[in-house]
Amino acid sequence: MSAPQWKNPIVRWIDYRMPIFTLIHHDLVDYPTPRNLNYWWNFGSLAGFLLVVMIVTGVMLAMHYTPHVDLAFVSVERIMRDVNYGWLIRYLHMNGGSMFFLVVYIHVFRGLYYGSYKAPRELLWMLGVVILILMMATAFMGYVLPWGQMSFWAATVITNLFSAFPVVGESVVHWLWGGFSVDNPTLNRFFSLHYLLPFVIFGLVFLHLWALHTHKSNNPLGIDVKGPQDTIPFHPYYTAKDMFGMAVLLLVYLAFVFFAPNFFTEPDNYIPADPMVTPHQIVPEWYLLPFYAILRAVPNKLGGVVLMFASILILFVLPWLDTSKVKSARFRPIYKQLFWILVVDCIALGWVGANRPEGVYIVIGRIATAYYFVHFLILVPLVGWLERPRPLPESIGAPVLGGGGAAVGATPKPMEKA
Amino acid sequence: MRGKLMAGAAAFLFALSANPAWAVEQSRPAAQDWSFSGVFGVFDRAAQQRGFQVYQQVCAACHSLKLVHYRDLAALGYADDEVKAFAAGKEVQDGPNDAGEMFTRPALPSDHFVSPFANAQVARAANNGALPPDLSLITKARKGGADYLYALLVGYADPPEGMELMEGMSYNPYFAGRQIAMPPPLAEGAVEFADGTPATVEQMAADVTTFLAWASEPDLEERKRLGIKVILFLLVLTGLLYASKRKVWSDLH
Numbered sequence: 279m280s281a282p283q284w285k286n287p288i289v290r291w292i293d294y295r296m297p298i299f300t301l302i303h304h305d306l307v308d309y310p311t312p313r314n315l316n317y318w319w320n321f322g323s324l325a326g327f328l329l330v331v332m333i334v335t336g337v338m339l340a341m342h343y344t345p346h347v348d349l350a351f352v353s354v355e356r357i358m359r360d361v362n363y364g365w366l367i368r369y370l371h372m373n374g375g376s377m378f379f380l381v382v383y384i385h386v387f388r389g390l391y392y393g394s395y396k397a398p399r400e401l402l403w404m405l406g407v408v409i410l411i412l413m414m415a416t417a418f419m420g421y422v423l424p425w426g427q428m429s430f431w432a433a434t435v436i437t438n439l440f441s442a443f444p445v446v447g448e449s450v451v452h453w454l455w456g457g458f459s460v461d462n463p464t465l466n467r468f469f470s471l472h473y474l475l476p477f478v479i480f481g482l483v484f485l486h487l488w489a490l491h492t493h494k495s496n497n498p499l500g501i502d503v504k505g506p507q508d509t510i511p512f513h514p515y516y517t518a519k520d521m522f523g524m525a526v527l528l529l530v531y532l533a534f535v536f537f538a539p540n541f542f543t544e545p546d547n548y549i550p551a552d553p554m555v556t557p558h559q560i561v562p563e564w565y566l567l568p569f570y571a572i573l574r575a576v577p578n579k580l581g582g583v584v585l586m587f588a589s590i591l592i593l594f595v596l597p598w599l600d601t602s603k604v605k606s607a608r609f610r611p612i613y614k615q616l617f618w619i620l621v622v623d624c625i626a627l628g629w630v631g632a633n634r635p636e637g638v639y640i641v642i643g644r645i646a647t648a649y650y651f652v653h654f655l656i657l658v659p660l661v662g663w664l665e666r667p668r669p670l671p672e673s674i675g676a677p678v679l680g681g682g683g684a685a686v687g688a689t690p691k692p693m694e695k696a
Numbered sequence: 697m698r699g700k701l702m703a704g705a706a707a708f709l710f711a712l713s714a715n716p717a718w719a720v721e722q723s724r725p726a727a728q729d730w731s732f733s734g735v736f737g738v739f740d741r742a743a744q745q746r747g748f749q750v751y752q753q754v755c756a757a758c759h760s761l762k763l764v765h766y767r768d769l770a771a772l773g774y775a776d777d778e779v780k781a782f783a784a785g786k787e788v789q790d791g792p793n794d795a796g797e798m799f800t801r802p803a804l805p806s807d808h809f810v811s812p813f814a815n816a817q818v819a820r821a822a823n824n825g826a827l828p829p830d831l832s833l834i835t836k837a838r839k840g841g842a843d844y845l846y847a848l849l850v851g852y853a854d855p856p857e858g859m860e861l862m863e864g865m866s867y868n869p870y871f872a873g874r875q876i877a878m879p880p881p882l883a884e885g886a887v888e889f890a891d892g893t894p895a896t897v898e899q900m901a902a903d904v905t906t907f908l909a910w911a912s913e914p915d916l917e918e919r920k921r922l923g924i925k926v927i928l929f930l931l932v933l934t935g936l937l938y939a940s941k942r943k944v945w946s947d948l949h
Binding site for chain 2: 313352355358359365366369510514515518519521522525526528529532533535536537539540545546548549558
């Protein structure tokens with residue numbers, strides 16, 4: 279992997295002073311990538327693509343949007359009706375947010391299934407969790423900007439969560455609002471931060487990639503790259519594969535944009551914000567519903583807030599909660615089952631979050647919340663000790679090149695145990 | 697694994713579509729066959745024009761349409777001078793003029809639809825305390841959209857045995873809470889359609905719903921037209937990219 283010899287004199291001149299072409303060659307062309315990555319590994323690049331789409335459409339929206347309580351709703355409708363292709367830009371941005379979360383959630387669950395958070399990729403994983411938290415904050419503040427009924431009441435509910443904290447709660451909430459209720463100062467600061475945070479995310483994505491490129495991608499077998507026979511250059515193999523994945527994503531994304539642009543949103547947000555009228559039901563966007571369900575599962579306000587934050591923060595310590603040395607769930611018969619139960623659990627939480635906290639939803643919400651924490655705090659550490667993993671293949675290249683087909687043909691390696 | 701993935705995907709899609717249920721104190725509107733639904737749907741121009749007439753002669757007495765300009769009516773197939781005439785039928789306040797006076801003038805195509813009430817307080821005072829909502833986004837701002845609006849307009853009935861209505865309220869099972877401050881707005885023959893269509897309640901309700909669906913989503917036709925081209929293009933592109941991926945990877949296996 280020596281530095282390439284550049285033939286073009288201008289490229290050579292620049293590269294000698296600032297090796298940007300060598301960097302690109304090193305990290306996007308020559309970059310050694312495990313040869314066995316499946317399609318679940320497409321979602322990282324898809325997330326990056328959507329971040330760019332969100333920033334580009336967002337910058338264009340900001341050129342026409344007015345962050346004032348009396349004008350915000352009308353300015354959004356002006357974008358929809360009078361700005362050339364304004365409806366397209368806004369629907370791309372609205373649905374892009376949903377697609378971004380969909381892709382990122384798949385990306386996170388991919389990491390959970392294949393143990394991508396384990397040594398030496400803990401920091402890579404933690405940077406990802408920070409990105410996820412910032413995405414949630416950004417999305418929440420973006421949802422407030424059109425100043426519809428759900429914007430206003432979501433802002434009221436979510437900022438009020440901080441009042442649960444003893445002593446300082448009330449002051450913190452007033453500080454967040456910039457006044458004594460959700461009002462113009464709140465809208466102004468949310469707009470400012472909604473514009474800022476995506477660029478912070480952008481910076482964190484580069485740290486995420488830096489950490490990734492230090493130890494390279496994990497892979498479906500979860501075993502280390504042993505040599506050049508296990509890898510292929512990123513270009514053309516994964517560039518071709520990522521381009522195909524991107525086209526499939528665009529098909530899904532644009533089908534929503536053009537044919538069901540309001541599928542993910544609440545009709546109430548097309549009613550201008552009215553502090554005197556509370557909507558029948560206040561619900562966040564779908565991607566925050568599981569957390570909303572956890573919040574409401576606890577009868578105590580502070581308890582709910584703490585559990586909701588804990589449900590994300592717990593991901594930071596996951597690399598140390600998981601005691602198994604085997605990464606991929608393919609070789610972990612019990613963990614594999616637990617993974618799918620967790621997926622169902624998270625979907626159940628989302629479903630509970632979408633409904634009023636009454637009757638059976640309270641019971642399901644509490645069970646699902648409890649299970650979420652049991653999974654990470656009890657089952658994951660315990661299974662790492664108790665489970666007997668299946669034998670790992672000798673190398674990534676062996677099952678592919680050996681012609682044996684699957685890991686069964688490879689000589690089992692001594693069991694890796696903690 | 698694959699089976700589980702499919703099950704997971706199905707469960708996920710189910711979760712996405714599991715919107716909050718209809719409130720118990722409200723009936724679910726029946727789905728209607730709209731000219732503008734579906735991938736190829738466009739607004740029925742004649743229905744839009746009839747619906748505009750219903751809005752003008754019935755709804756506009758109480759309901760504003762603040763986000764729509766008179767010039768937007770060109771999309772309904774009206775000629776420029778017809779649009780000018782519609783606008784000129786209303787007075788708007790303008791000014792100050794050179795003498796510093798506010799004055800009224802006939803509305804222009806560039807003006808927004810003139811609202812029936814100067815402000816919300818006047819509107820409430822004139823309507824028994826209830827505020828008639830602006831209709832600019834009505835089909836987007838209500839769960840059920842056009843189906844809901846139609847069901848509401850034709851859904852007035854006598855209250856069930858034993859139900860006490862509040863003073864000045866009407867029974868309508870499709871409205872949240874089942875009682876609505878708006879009296880039944882449409883009566884047989886309330887308007888006389890220029891094209892001779894009999895003005896039944898169902899006909900007027902369907903037409904005004906079509907008109908208001910357009911007012912809510914004036915982008916709908918262009919959006920779908922462009923969308924078909926974009927999706928067809930992407931299908932071809934996806935096929936080509938899949939073929940090239942296969943070609944690139946073929947030397948590995």
